[in-house]
Amino acid sequence: MRTTVQSDPVRCTGCGACVSICPQHAVSMMPDAEGFLYPKVDGEKCIGCNLCEIRCPSGRTEQRSEPKMLGGSVQDEQLRMQSSSGGLFTSLAVQMIRRGGVVFGTVMNESLTAEVVGVFSEEALSGIRGSKYVQSQSADAIANAADLVEKGIPVLFSGTPCQVAGLYARLKGGHPSNLITVDFVCHGTPSPGVFAAYISELERIHGSKAVSFAFRDKRLGWKNFSTVGQFEDGSMETVTQLTDPYMRGFLSNLYLRPSCHECHLRFDTLPADLTIADLWGADKLYPERDDDTGLSLLLIHSEAGKAYFESCGNLDMFPIDSAEPFKRVNPSLFGPSVPHKKRERFFALYRKHGFSFDDINRLLAPPGRLQKTAEWIAHLPGAVKRRLLHSS
Ligand SMILES: Cc1cc2nc3c(=O)[nH]c(=O)nc-3n(C[C@H](O)[C@H](O)[C@H](O)COP(=O)(O)OP(=O)(O)OC[C@H]3O[C@@H](n4cnc5c(N)ncnc54)[C@H](O)[C@@H]3O)c2cc1C
Ligand code: SF4
Numbered sequence: 001m002r003t004t005v006q007s008d009p010v011r012c013t014g015c016g017a018c019v020s021i022c023p024q025h026a027v028s029m030m031p032d033a034e035g036f037l038y039p040k041v042d043g044e045k046c047i048g049c050n051l052c053e054i055r056c057p058s059g060r061t062e063q064r065s066e067p068k069m070l071g072g073s074v075q076d077e078q079l080r081m082q083s084s085s086g087g088l089f090t091s092l093a094v095q096m097i098r099r100g101g102v103v104f105g106t107v108m109n110e111s112l113t114a115e116v117v118g119v120f121s122e123e124a125l126s127g128i129r130g131s132k133y134v135q136s137q138s139a140d141a142i143a144n145a146a147d148l149v150e151k152g153i154p155v156l157f158s159g160t161p162c163q164v165a166g167l168y169a170r171l172k173g174g175h176p177s178n179l180i181t182v183d184f185v186c187h188g189t190p191s192p193g194v195f196a197a198y199i200s201e202l203e204r205i206h207g208s209k210a211v212s213f214a215f216r217d218k219r220l221g222w223k224n225f226s227t228v229g230q231f232e233d234g235s236m237e238t239v240t241q242l243t244d245p246y247m248r249g250f251l252s253n254l255y256l257r258p259s260c261h262e263c264h265l266r267f268d269t270l271p272a273d274l275t276i277a278d279l280w281g282a283d284k285l286y287p288e289r290d291d292d293t294g295l296s297l298l299l300i301h302s303e304a305g306k307a308y309f310e311s312c313g314n315l316d317m318f319p320i321d322s323a324e325p326f327k328r329v330n331p332s333l334f335g336p337s338v339p340h341k342k343r344e345r346f347f348a349l350y351r352k353h354g355f356s357f358d359d360i361n362r363l364l365a366p367p368g369r370l371q372k373t374a375e376w377i378a379h380l381p382g383a384v385k386r387r388l389l390h391s392s
């Protein structure tokens with residue numbers, strides 16, 4: 001009798017679509033030893049129809065025509081600061097709410113677990129705004145979004161490319177006219193178990209429970225963003241991406257999901273109507289537009305996506321002719337991340353004693369001198385920074 005959907009874990013992205021595809025409710029998501037969720041099949045309930053495996057989207061990529069590309073941001077400066085890049089996601093989401101629809105995106109819930117939820121109001125968009133660099137749970141959201149779409153309710157579903165592929169699989173393919181999908185250029189998603197262990201370690205060090213965690217605070221700059229942890233005792237900790245041990249492990253590919261290293265959902269195979277990303281390289285490519293508060297890259301893959309985007313307002317956008325420069329500055333647009341050579345060693349240590357800052361320091365090379373200088377500059381007040389830059 002079947003116990004898993006995909007016998008090779010590398011083939012499973014963890015989207016959770018199979019949970020609601022199974023007509024017997026025999027599939028549920030369970031964590032593995034690395035802290036990632038995988039579907040487990042209850043042999044007592046399984047009738048052997050194999051629908052879970054037949055409709056699993058893993059490994060099925062559709063070649064699409066080259067997307068149209070734009071760069072830009074929202075006009076609202078406050079909103080731009082609250083967003084990871086140029087804030088395009090919120091503009092797309094607001095439009096769906098004003099049409100009376102539902103927007104699905106990732107929140108950090110009260111127990112600091114990332115999950116995809118549906119929201120119905122503009123106020124509630126703040127929870128799903130911003131990148132959470134940990135894999136979010138999406139099985140329930142895919143089921144709920146598919147139910148709403150099937151009832152004819154307008155839905156915007158935002159998630160990783162593999163979560164969007166999961167939603168289409170649950171809907172048996174096709175592109176319903178009341179559904180708009182938004183994915184992003186994806187570096188890969190870290191283990192939820194590792195993130196939970198990191199939060200426990202932060203709490204032990206602070207002697208206080210963490211009440212919130214932001215992955216991309218831009219107060220020190222868009223390029224040199226920081227994490228911000230807030231604790232029950234009122235204290236707060238801001239650490240730049242270059243020194244935060246969790247972000248260092250994420251950006252070094254120490255604990256991404258195995259499927260992320262084989263993922264072929266890229267430039268012209270991304271499944272959504274629209275793809276959003278950071279416009280990395282803007283300082284060299286579009287210096288006149290880059291004030292370090294964030295710029296987005298937008299890829300338009302479908303006619304429906306184009307029409308939807310054109311109906312959104314309050315944006316400053318400009319055309320981008322070639323994706324060539326992004327090969328170097330945003331490699332995730334074209335290929336999967338390569339696992340760190342010490343990935344196995346990290347997980348051996350993690351299984352023994354959870355997340356340890358010392359392990360990260362031992363396993364990863366220290367941030368380089370150039371990076372340290374960049375970080376030091378980012379800490380300076382704006383006026384001093386401007387004087388330094390003008391005198392160089
Ligand atoms: C794990 C991860 C890896 C990424 N890798 C890259 C990369 O390599 N290159 C690049 O250019 N951009 C990458 N991005 C995208 C980038 O961080 C921004 O999310 C994107 O530029 C959109 O920014 P925004 O200002 O338009 O909107 P924001 O308001 O920042 O919107 C973010 C959107 O992403 C969704 N989201 C946030 N966290 C998750 C999550 N864990 N799982 C699923 N959906 C989530 C939110 O629900 C929201 O819809 C990544 C994002 C994530 C979460
Ligand atoms: S549907 Fe998603 S969670 Fe289920 S086996 Fe396929 S990739 Fe994994």
Ligand code: SF4
Nearest residue numbers: 161162186188260263
């Ligand atoms: S890299 Fe691919 S498999 Fe991994 S989370 Fe992103 S879209 Fe999914």
